[in-house]
Amino acid sequence: MKNIIININKAFDHRVRLGIMSVLMVNEYADFTSLKELLGVTDGNIASHIKALEKKGYVTVEKSFIDRKPNTRYSATKTGRKDFQKHIDAIESLLNQKNQKL
Amino acid sequence: MENEKYLKDISDIKHLMSRSSRFISLSGLAGVFAGCYAILGTVVAEILLAEHNSAIASLRLSSINAEILMRLFLVAIAVLVLAIVTAVFLTTRKAKKTGEKTWDSTSKRLLINFFAPLTAGGIFCLVLLQYGLIGLIAPCMLIFYGLALIHASKYTFGDLRSLGYSNLILGLIATQFLSYGLYFWAIGFGLFHIVYGIWMYNKYDRRNA
Numbered sequence: 001m002k003n004i005i006i007n008i009n010k011a012f013d014h015r016v017r018l019g020i021m022s023v024l025m026v027n028e029y030a031d032f033t034s035l036k037e038l039l040g041v042t043d044g045n046i047a048s049h050i051k052a053l054e055k056k057g058y059v060t061v062e063k064s065f066i067d068r069k070p071n072t073r074y075s076a077t078k079t080g081r082k083d084f085q086k087h088i089d090a091i092e093s094l095l096n097q098k099n100q101k102l
Numbered sequence: 103m104e105n106e107k108y109l110k111d112i113s114d115i116k117h118l119m120s121r122s123s124r125f126i127s128l129s130g131l132a133g134v135f136a137g138c139y140a141i142l143g144t145v146v147a148e149i150l151l152a153e154h155n156s157a158i159a160s161l162r163l164s165s166i167n168a169e170i171l172m173r174l175f176l177v178a179i180a181v182l183v184l185a186i187v188t189a190v191f192l193t194t195r196k197a198k199k200t201g202e203k204t205w206d207s208t209s210k211r212l213l214i215n216f217f218a219p220l221t222a223g224g225i226f227c228l229v230l231l232q233y234g235l236i237g238l239i240a241p242c243m244l245i246f247y248g249l250a251l252i253h254a255s256k257y258t259f260g261d262l263r264s265l266g267y268s269n270l271i272l273g274l275i276a277t278q279f280l281s282y283g284l285y286f287w288a289i290g291f292g293l294f295h296i297v298y299g300i301w302m303y304n305k306y307d308r309r310n311a
Contacts, residue, residue: 018111022118030122034207038122088115091108098105 007090009083011056016041016049021084024059024076032072050074058083125208125258127200129192130307133299136185140291143181144284147174151284171231181291196307208257216254219246240283244273244290259306265298 012018019039023030030038036046053059058080062073076084120126150173197204223246227239248270255262269290276286 015114018114019118022115023122026119026123034122037203038118088112091111095105095108095112 007086008094009087009090011053011058012084012087014049016045017053020046020049020053020074021058021076021080024074025081025084029062029073029075031074035074053080056080121202121208123208123257125206125212126306127193127197127202127204127209128212128258128262128302129189129196130299130302130305132185132189132192133295133302135188135192135299137292137295137297137299139181139184139188140295141288141293143177144288144292146177147284150174150177171236212254212257215257216250218250219253220250223247223250237280237283238277240287241273241276241280244269244276244286246273247290248273259302261298261302261305265294268294 012021016039020035023035023038032043032046035050036043039046050059050061054061058077059074060077062075064071064073150170154167154170194204203209223242226246227242230236230238230242248266248268251262251266251269253266255266272286272290272294276283276290279286
């Protein structure tokens with residue numbers, strides 16, 4: 001039980017951050033607008049959560065220009081993927097344990 | 103209480119993963135229509151062939167004249183265009199209903215991955231036509247269509263894969279019965295589409311309709 005809780009990652013323990021990581025797990029990259037549309041939250045909200053994930057080293061940011069318009073691409077780092085997978089596994093085993101007890 | 107939060111987390115994760123990487127507005131009903139067009143097309147082709155010679159005989163290798171070939175070609179194109187137009191219309195309608203976007207990165211990815219193998223197959227079939235290998239065209243269409251579906255299934259409902267394998271296997275079987283190409287074509291593009299379309303409609307669309 002104890003070591004499951006250790007794997008629950010505080011950095012992902014928020015709806016928006018969980019959402020960002022979910023999208024980045026299955027896509028090579030995602031740009032700001034598509035993340036915003038998928039999650040349905042405001043610009044500022046997304047930006048601050050991405051910053052938090054970036055600081056942890058879970059997400060990388062790549063800025064470029066497409067047709068002279070600035071475009072920001074986000075992708076998950078190797079550590080990000082590994083830790084997020086651990087986080088999902090932890091949640092799942094936690095749920096399984098609780099179900100067994102019932 | 104905490105349990106519920108985690109359950110919701112997991113369902114959010116699954117939902118976002120599939121919505122961001124797969125195009126899920128594809129209409130099942132479009133499959134049924136495509137199947138009906140294909141069967142109609144086969145009937146028209148049968149009639150065209152019967153007008154000329156006996157149907158079976160003219161389906162044998164290279165015993166078809168250019169004029170009837172052109173007509174058959176036009177029938178095939180008509181079936182294709184009708185099927186695509188219906189699919190686009192029904193899919194747009196379904197997307198609107200569920201509040202999804204029709205033209206985004208997931209649909210683009212789906213189309214590119216579907217049409218890349220299919221176009222190669224189409225060109226290859228034209229080459230078969232060029233060399234007069236008429237009998238191999240129907241099996242080839244089925245095989246390439248099956249491969250295109252298997253490839254595209256990664257970018258939409260995974261169920262598409264089973265339709266792909268069915269067509270692929272049918273196409274391979276058809277290579278051994280060259281004079282019955284038209285019938286295999288009708289089973290693959292007609293019957294399989296209808297069965298698959300009804301299955302998909304029941305599984306995904308009916309709840310939202």
